[in-house]
Amino acid sequence: xxxxxxxxxxxxxxxxxxxxxxxxxxxxxxxxxxxxxxxxxxxxxxxxxxxxxxxxxxxxxxxxxxxxxxxxxxxxxxxxxxxxxxxxxxxxxxxxxxxxxxxxxxxxxxxxxxxxxxxxxxxxxxxxxxxxxxxxxxxxxxxxxxxxxxxxxxxxxxxxxxxxxxxxxxxxxxxxxxxxxxxxxxxxxxxxxxxxxxxxxxxxxxxxxxxxxxxxxxxxxxxxxxxxxxxxxxxxxxxxxxxxxxxxxxxxxxxxxxxxxxxxxxxxxxxxxxxxxxxxxxxxxxxxxxxxxxxxxxxxxxxxxxxxxxxxxxxxxxxxxxxxxxxxxxxxxxxxxxxxxxxxxxxxxxxxxxxxxxxxxxxxxxxxxxxxxxxxxxxxxxxxxxxxxxxxxxxxxxxxxxxxxxxxxxxxxxxxxxxxxxxxxxxxxxxxxxxxxxxxxxxxxxxxxxxxxxxxxxxxxxx
Amino acid sequence: xxxxxxxxxxxxxxxxxxxxxxxxxxxxxxxxxxxxxxxxxxxxxxxxxxxxxxxxxxxxxxxxxxxxxxxxxxxxxxxxxxxxxxxxxxxxxxxxxxxxxxxxxxxxxxxxxxxxxxxxxxxxxxxxxxxxxxxxxxxxxxxxxxxxxxxxxxxxxxxxxxxxxxxxxxxxxxxxxxxxxxxxxxxxxxxxxxxxxxxxxxxxxxxxxxxxxxxxxxxxxxxxxxxxxxxxxxxxxxxxxxxxxxxxxxxxxxxxxxxxxxxxxxxxxxxxxxxxxxxxxxxxxxxxxxxxxxxxxxxxxxxxxxxxxxxxxxxxxxxxxxxxxxxxxxxxxxxxxxxxxxxxxxxxxxxxxxxxxxxxxxxxxxxxxxxxxxxxxxxxxxxxxxxxxxxxxxxxxxxxxxxxxxxx
Numbered sequence: 001x002x003x004x005x006x007x008x009x010x011x012x013x014x015x016x017x018x019x020x021x022x023x024x025x026x027x028x029x030x031x032x033x034x035x036x037x038x039x040x041x042x043x044x045x046x047x048x049x050x051x052x053x054x055x056x057x058x059x060x061x062x063x064x065x066x067x068x069x070x071x072x073x074x075x076x077x078x079x080x081x082x083x084x085x086x087x088x089x090x091x092x093x094x095x096x097x098x099x100x101x102x103x104x105x106x107x108x109x110x111x112x113x114x115x116x117x118x119x120x121x122x123x124x125x126x127x128x129x130x131x132x133x134x135x136x137x138x139x140x141x142x143x144x145x146x147x148x149x150x151x152x153x154x155x156x157x158x159x160x161x162x163x164x165x166x167x168x169x170x171x172x173x174x175x176x177x178x179x180x181x182x183x184x185x186x187x188x189x190x191x192x193x194x195x196x197x198x199x200x201x202x203x204x205x206x207x208x209x210x211x212x213x214x215x216x217x218x219x220x221x222x223x224x225x226x227x228x229x230x231x232x233x234x235x236x237x238x239x240x241x242x243x244x245x246x247x248x249x250x251x252x253x254x255x256x257x258x259x260x261x262x263x264x265x266x267x268x269x270x271x272x273x274x275x276x277x278x279x280x281x282x283x284x285x286x287x288x289x290x291x292x293x294x295x296x297x298x299x300x301x302x303x304x305x306x307x308x309x310x311x312x313x314x315x316x317x318x319x320x321x322x323x324x325x326x327x328x329x330x331x332x333x334x335x336x337x338x339x340x341x342x343x344x345x346x347x348x349x350x351x352x353x354x355x356x357x358x359x360x361x362x363x364x365x366x367x368x369x370x371x372x373x374x375x376x377x378x379x380x381x382x383x384x385x386x387x388x389x390x391x392x393x394x395x396x397x398x399x400x401x402x403x404x405x406x407x408x409x410x411x412x413x414x415x416x417x418x419x420x421x422x423x424x425x426x427x428x429x430x431x432x433x434x435x436x437x438x439x440x441x442x443x444x445x446x447x448x449x450x451x452x453x454x455x456x457x458x459x460x461x462x463x
Numbered sequence: 464x465x466x467x468x469x470x471x472x473x474x475x476x477x478x479x480x481x482x483x484x485x486x487x488x489x490x491x492x493x494x495x496x497x498x499x500x501x502x503x504x505x506x507x508x509x510x511x512x513x514x515x516x517x518x519x520x521x522x523x524x525x526x527x528x529x530x531x532x533x534x535x536x537x538x539x540x541x542x543x544x545x546x547x548x549x550x551x552x553x554x555x556x557x558x559x560x561x562x563x564x565x566x567x568x569x570x571x572x573x574x575x576x577x578x579x580x581x582x583x584x585x586x587x588x589x590x591x592x593x594x595x596x597x598x599x600x601x602x603x604x605x606x607x608x609x610x611x612x613x614x615x616x617x618x619x620x621x622x623x624x625x626x627x628x629x630x631x632x633x634x635x636x637x638x639x640x641x642x643x644x645x646x647x648x649x650x651x652x653x654x655x656x657x658x659x660x661x662x663x664x665x666x667x668x669x670x671x672x673x674x675x676x677x678x679x680x681x682x683x684x685x686x687x688x689x690x691x692x693x694x695x696x697x698x699x700x701x702x703x704x705x706x707x708x709x710x711x712x713x714x715x716x717x718x719x720x721x722x723x724x725x726x727x728x729x730x731x732x733x734x735x736x737x738x739x740x741x742x743x744x745x746x747x748x749x750x751x752x753x754x755x756x757x758x759x760x761x762x763x764x765x766x767x768x769x770x771x772x773x774x775x776x777x778x779x780x781x782x783x784x785x786x787x788x789x790x791x792x793x794x795x796x797x798x799x800x801x802x803x804x805x806x807x808x809x810x811x812x813x814x815x816x817x818x819x820x821x822x823x824x825x826x827x828x829x830x831x832x833x834x835x836x837x838x839x840x841x842x843x844x845x846x847x848x849x850x851x852x853x854x855x856x857x858x859x860x861x862x863x864x865x866x867x868x869x870x871x
Contacts, residue, residue, distance in 0.1 A: 006704045010492060014485060021470040021481065180470040211841070215848065220608065256470070393608055400595075440491075447495035 001042050003192075003247045004200055009447070012039070017254060021180070029148055029175055032156065032255065039157040040120070047119040050086055055151045057082040058129040062136040062145040069140050076137040080130050087126040090116055095322035121161040123319055127286060128154050132168035134290055139169070149175060158251035162244050164262040164282035171257070178256035188253030190439045195246025197442040200449050202413075203240035205406035206232050212398045214371060218380030222391020225398070226384035230364050233371045235410040238266065241280070267414040270355035271347055272336035272362050283319070287312050309341070310334045320370070325378065328369040336362050489701065496700045540564065540622055557594060562637065565589065565597075565619045572642045579603075579617045579854075580641055582630035583649035586766075586838060586846075587621025596840040598649070601847035602854065609855045618643070626653040627742060631749045638757060645760040646753060647854065651767055652836055654742065655797055731796050739804040746813050762857055763808075764850055766818035767801055816853045823849050 001008045016035050023031055041048045061079025065072040093116045101113050132150060136142065153171045213229035245262040252259040266279035276284045292312045298305040310331075317330020340347050350358070364385060372378040399407070425431045472478045540546070540563040545556055560568045565588055572578055581587055581599045589597030603617035618641060620633065627650045634646050695702035727735065746763050753759040801817070808815035823845055824831055831842030838846060 006701070010489070010701055010705050014488065018481070018485065022472065179468055182467055182469050185469045208840075211844075444491070444495040444498065447492050448498045 001039060003244070003251070004196055004446070013251075020255060025178070028178060029152055033148060033152045036152065036155040036157040036160060040155065040160060043161075044120050047117070050090065050119055050122065051125050051155060054083055054086055054126055054129045055147075055154050058132045058154065059145060059147050059150040061133050062150065065133075065136050066140050066144060072137050072140060076133050079133045083126045083129045083133075087122060090119055090122055092318075092322045094118075124163050124165060125154050125160065127165050127283075128168070130290065131165070131286065135168040142169070143172075156252070156257070158248040158255070158257075159259055162241070162248070163280075164245055164248065164260055165286050166259055166282070167286075170260065174257050180254065180256040184253050184256065188250040190250070190435060191253065192247050192250030193439045193443045193446070195243045195248075195250060196446045198239045198243030198246060198413075200446040201442075202406050202410045203236050203243055204449075205403055206236040206239070206410065209399050209403045209407070210236055210371070213395075214373075214377075216393055218377075218384070220391075220393045221380060221384035221389075222393070223385055223388050225391040225393060225395045226381045227364070228395040230367050230371075230381070230385070232407060233367050234267070234363050235407065235414070237367070237370070238263070238414065239410055265414065265416045268416065269359065270350075270352070271340050272333060272359075273340050275359070275362075276333070276337065283316065287316055291315065306338050306341075309338050313337065324375055325369050325372065328375065328378070329366060332362070332365040332369060336366075493699055493701045496704055557589075562640070564622065566594070569618070569641065573614070575614050577613050577615045577645070578641070578643045579615060579645045579647055580620050580634070580638070580643040581617050581647045581649060582625070582634060583621035584625040584651060584653050585621065585623040586651055586836070586843075587619065587649050588623060589619070589621070589843065590623065590837050592838070592840060592843055596843050598838075598843055598847040598850065601844055602851045605848060605851035606855060606858075609851070610858065613858070617647075621649070624653060626650060627745055631745060634749070634753065638753070638759060643759060645762070647762050647764065647850070648746075648749075649764045649766065649850065651765065655738070655767055655800055727796060727799065732799075735796060735799040735803075738800040739807050742804050743807050743811060743813070746808070746815060747811060750814055760857075760861065761814055762854065763813065763815045764818055764853070765801070765804070765815070766820055766846060767797055814857070816850075818846065818849055820846070 001012060003009075012035075020028055020031055037048060037051075040051060057079055061075050061082075064075040068075070097113050101111065104111070132145075132153060136145060149172055152175060153166070153168060156166075156171075159166055210229060210233050213225060213232070216225070242263040249259045249261070260282060262280060262282050264278040264281065266275050269275035269278055292308055295308045295311065296304055297308060313334035314327060314330040316333065317326045317328070320326045320329060364382070368378050368381050372381055422431060425434075469481070472481065540559045542559055542561045542563045544559050546559055546565075557565050558567075560566055562569065579602075581602065583598070587598050589599075594600055597619060599617040599619040599621070603615060606613070606615040606617070620630075620637075620641075622629075625633075627648065630648050630650060634648075638646070726732065750761045750763075753761045805815075805817045808817075824842070831839055831845065
């Protein structure tokens, strides 16, 4: 059930919100847990068992840590390994067995390969489960963990499928009192509508063009078309994912819970390092706090620092998906960030023109590896971009005026114009009215559009 | 300043306010859906009844469809009409031209134009689709990209409920008027459905104005709950939108599970044996007639059933659910009809391409069907690109053969 689907908008959400408001406050957490599990079962059926296992492992681990602090390291390791077993089995087993199968085929060795289903949001809920274990491990003196709290933290439906990845210590204190005030509700509703419009009006529209571009064969690609494809995909990905995040933040606020921000205008970044501070912030900071720093971060000498950087970025790539493309994605990020670190002085002195072309180059490799279906297709795109060639299929022939409008709007909205506008308007009441009217108009536009599209899975659902 | 709480009902006033807010939400959503909707439930698609066809048309139609008693009924759309096909969402309404098919009035063929007539059922017509998302239009665009020197146009000659016999009859009836260089026949589920139903239903199990039986396709229930829900669906577009999307979201069911290797009932077993032979005979006769007597190139496509090799998306379940519950054993029946047909066509070297939707759809996570049969824009595009690929290969081979013939 995606947030932009009619079932969610007109059945699930209104019923859940209303019942939640009518229930006594003590019963609300249990109710939210039940509906969150229903939300997952609706999409994944019996695979909810995996999430329940993850909840159980984390809860028991945390209880053990708090009961016997002397052996907290052992318990934490055990709990993390159990969660990683779930993740690796269901997300990476197909990749490993497929590669092994292909390798052994060279030696005429054959074995049956069973396809493993990839459950929705598995990367998100296992990472949150690990977060709960690490947070309790680091501070066992915090209030006793509860099964209800742990379960709701891992399964809370607004951020269950595609994040943001919320920290245990950020979430748990909030659920002790989930009051919803008018101002918070209206903010949440507005934020949800903004996210919905980003997804439906911009990302979905651009997806149509990108599907056409990335369906082209290598010999049909020209420089402009291939480069246009990468840029448009960058816009689509941002509006798709940040749209989902806005909806998640908005929904949670309407239930009285704050979820951290996940994006901070990533396309104004002037370096790849800055990009990773602005893009999918909850994942970057999770990896920084739970992998990079425990590995030693930058405290153990230059060689170790670069080693750590490469490890975390390749893992970050693999987190996105089990295929060589995502390994390349991680390698591109690691290479760029390491280079910037190595030549820090050089990058600091460069102007905006250099930054523009440098980041464009970075996006070509980063999104090229992300969107293309295979390394060979990625090669075709790179060749088309770097060996100038007229496009046999011009980009203009692949876009109609709606798609062009979405692309232009998207290109403008990646800049922080809205906050600037808000700050420049002196009359706060007038701006509040403007925001309300904007939300109403966007809601009408997205609803009428949503009713035309019965299924439009978010790109990040598959992670 | 801290605002008051919205989630705490302290008085009748606050309860009323909450209720009013909820009503406003639904009313506004209903208004928004209606902004972009076609109209009330229903369809104004009509077929020309048998009596309206001229003697010549009837005779011509029957020439290639002797084995189908209902050939004259619902033969083509009413010419010169504006058509919308009901869906709870907007599909651009389209016009039927004077031949009763979708699209603009046919122009005289231009010099150098290579005209392809694509015949088929509602999938080719593009039910639920804007014109630019229909298979003929996408095929045309793709072929123009691939063979810019050939000036290819593709006519949409698809219509609801057509089967191979109707397609062939139409090709015979209008080939000269349309001045086509090539006919492409895209037949899919109707032949198999008709043959499957033949033992239990009349050959034309349709009601007067509706191309499909309400009972079969809307699955209306007789219980009070169904009547209650249908009431909302009939009067509120938003309810219909929800119902449709809910239908598409049902749990995954393996289409063929449990029926493999099971014997079919004798009646259907007998039909499967006849099916391939009948289709082969029709295709062979048509290809021979059109290729040799009329010098029109011919290519047949069959894209019958949707199945997936692996868990794909939640939507397909609806399709599976429908077939498993409404037509138990149907999937097995299709396989036993299609497999020998594919083998026989290969043996006979017929200009025949089997499109395995199982193969071409497996790479996509999107919803590819609106319902049990009809494609979404994405599904339509995938099929169209596959057809275009085969057509391109076919035309390239033909061109090469022509060149070598000339050089000799």
